[in-house]
Ligand code: HEM
Ligand code: SF4
């Protein structure tokens with residue numbers, strides 16, 4: 073983070089008044105710290121996407137295919153014909169500006185092209201020029217008239233502008249909540265990124281995880297043996313802390329349930345502690361109730377960076393979940409804590425890769441609860457599953473083991489605005505810890521702010537952008553940090569766990585980040601466990617500091 | 623871009639002159655009173671239908687409602703039936719609230735950076751209030767106009783007129799809706815030029831309908847309260863249009879033709895512009911869909927098979943390592959198959 077301006081510098085740079093020059097007359101200026109590196113051609117090639125090549129966003133020549141305009145134009149037409157959302161959203165925006173200051177990237181940067189409406193206008197202007205009657209008629213009178221109706225031709229500058237700003241949208245849908253017509257700029261970004269991918273213009277932080285996931289089953293490229301190694305290592309940790317040996321199973325045929333979680337939980341702190349939490353929960357349930365669940369190294373990724381590439385790539389990566397469930401012969405699937413993973417599962421999976429008629433309607437083997445809301449997709453969110461366990465008093469919990477935490481909860485964009493998972497995690501949190509404080513109402517639930525690094529933007533080179541985008545969330549955390557002494561920001565998303573850690577370190581030092589199931593793991597009393605001295609992070613529990621010193 | 627409203631203003635002034643002067647030429651009354659309005663209406667109807675059909679032709683491949691409240695999941699968790707509808711009934715209520723009360727706009731907040739490092743979000747009700755006023759006033763005015771196109775005038779139209787004029791100021795009685803419309807349009811225009819962000823995003827095509835509607839309301843008010851148009855003559859004329867037996871009535875006056883011409887231009891402009899949000903809001907997939915995609919499978923009509931990396935290909939690549947660490951495998955003996963990912967439809 074050495075190149076990133078200091079927090080107060082970043083703050084003082086924010087100016088919400090746009091320049092006097094109109095946006096069409098302001099050429100794109102690709103800034104270091106904001107843009108992400110171009111996709112590694114090897115990754116693009118591995119999954120068979122078009123035009124893999126070495127190119128550099130800050131160089132003049134992007135090595136585009138000769139007929140790139142034609143490709144884009146054809147692709148645009150195709151998407152208008154395939155997605156009513158795009159067509160309607162292209163046509164009906166009244167530019168009322170209600171969405172303008174709802175975007176965390178605008179709030180954190182003041183760059184007017186980060187207003188959702190203008191981000192969409194970048195594409196809409198070309199749409200008007202190429203695909204509408206009015207645009208064609210008025211455009212034929214002259215260039216100035218085009219400008220009046222907001223139409224323009226697609227040229228290299230415009231394409232670069234698309235690229236730059238479509239990779240400054242985290243597809244969080246906050247704008248869509250406030251738009252009187254529900255115009256979802258995320259939907260436009262998704263489409264725009266598909267178009268860019270047609271001419272090989274992805275960013276590496278998306279393209280390489282996609283290729284990894286395709287090959288190894290997960291974004292981090294963890295091979296099966298390393299995956300198992302890592303889990304064994306966690307098992308040792310658990311034994312050290314609790315004295316209980318847990319033995320998760322992998323790729324096991326005939327298990328009742330398949331568990332899929334983002335690979336970030338296996339390999340990236342502090343997500344790893346959440347993973348430890350799952351392992352403890354499953355072990356507890358197995359010991360007490362004969363719970364029967366397996367992990368998979370093949371479907372070892374819940375997240376789906378294909379979603380940030382194209383609908384097709386999303387489908388290709390997502391297909392593994394059902395394929396693995398079928399191969400192992402499980403009855404249904406539980407999914408771990410992740411944001412966009414759940415948007416994909418909730419709103420796309422069954423449509424794309426279903427029907428999952430080889431699975432059974434999910435029923436909790438412990439409480440008998442039928443998960444009616446998942447009866448077609450057959451995949452249940454772990455927060456739903458755990459909330460149900462707690463409601464039925466199936467977990468023995470010692471909440472005092474979370475007493476050193478003052479917790480607030482960050483709703484992940486996708487689970488809140490693309491699903492509506494709001495109360496389940498809160499119910500779990502409130503039952504495993506004693507100090508819980510909500511952030512201000514305009515920053516949580518459906519109005520939640522993105523961590524600033526969603527949709528594949530959690531690279532290193534664009535740290536300034538991420539800190540800009542992370543500002544609104546961090547600012548709300550700061551509020552409860554100062555008011556209630558909150559020191560732990562909980563969430564149900566793997567990207568959040570990585571991204572918010574960086575953003576907290578930058579904006580609100582003193583606040584750490586946790587997954588919900590890490591706190592479950594802390595509180596859960598395992599059968600036969602020893603007296604715990606530390607939490608899952610091996611930090612002394614409250615009141616144990618002295619014991620530690622003895 | 624900053625002066626784009628000048629172009630729109632000039633356009634509306636030209637339109638004004640066109641009608642005001644044009645109608646004085648021989649045949650002008652027939653042209654502006656009969657031919658243009660009929661044509662405009664036809665273009666409006668066909669254009670509108672065409673636009674809606676065009677939207678409808680594109681499928682909705684995925685179920686993508688923007689969920690603005692708790693989902694329906696476990697029975698003991700209260701779900702937000704309207705903001706996150708799990709039933710068609712919920713969607714209907716959600717849509718009614720959107721269309722009639724602009725519910726999403728009601729949520730509007732204004733974000734400010736205070737004391738250099740505190741971000742605040744304040745409820746911003748003015749846009750909601752004035753745009754709601756604008757639309758309702760517009761609708762009321764439109765509805766009251768039915769008195770010119772029906773004989774006998776339906777009781778509901780008379781009732782609305784009565785309510786609208788309940789203040790009983792002046793003669794002819796002051797109609798609230800007209801004044802409200804003018805005030806709201808003025809507000810919407812002012813915010814476009816005074817709020818820097820909104821100014822920045824505004825196009826000529828955003829100012830044009832505002833000026834045009836201002837012109838319509840203004841000429842209407844002018845006729846009613848000031849030039850005191852021959853209302854009996856106007857009704858005779860409008861009824862002749864409705865009964866498809868059009869003929870001009872002498873002496874109605876230039877302002878009337880300007881009013882009619884502006885309305886005609888609005889009708890023609892409508893289907894080709896953002897005003898189509900009237901139709902679009904009903905077709906917005908983020909608002910008009912039930913959030914039940916995990917309970918009920920949504921079908922994508924163009925879903926096509928894709929290439930995936932199968933388990934077999936995966937195991938082929940990693941089999942040795944898997945066996946070594948004790949992971950179960952499908953085939954114990956490593957075959958000599960290449961690592962190439964298999965294709966699967
Ligand atoms: C179902 C019907 C309709 C709904 C729900 C609706 C909703 C809205 C909303 C929420 C806005 C944004 C707020 C604003 O900028 O004022 C708006 C703007 C606008 N609407 Fe409508 N509208 C409808 C029908 C109409 C109709 C029939 C017209 C006819 C002329 C119209 C003309 C306008 C105009 C001109 C604006 C832009 C105002 C501006 O530039 O600030 N709307 N509409
Ligand atoms: S809120 Fe909706 S209609 Fe208003 S400017 Fe934004 S996208 Fe356009």
Ligand code: SF4
Pocket residue numbers: 174175176177186187188191240241242243244245246247248257258261
């Ligand atoms: S989806 Fe989120 S990041 Fe993208 S424009 Fe809307 S508010 Fe901004």
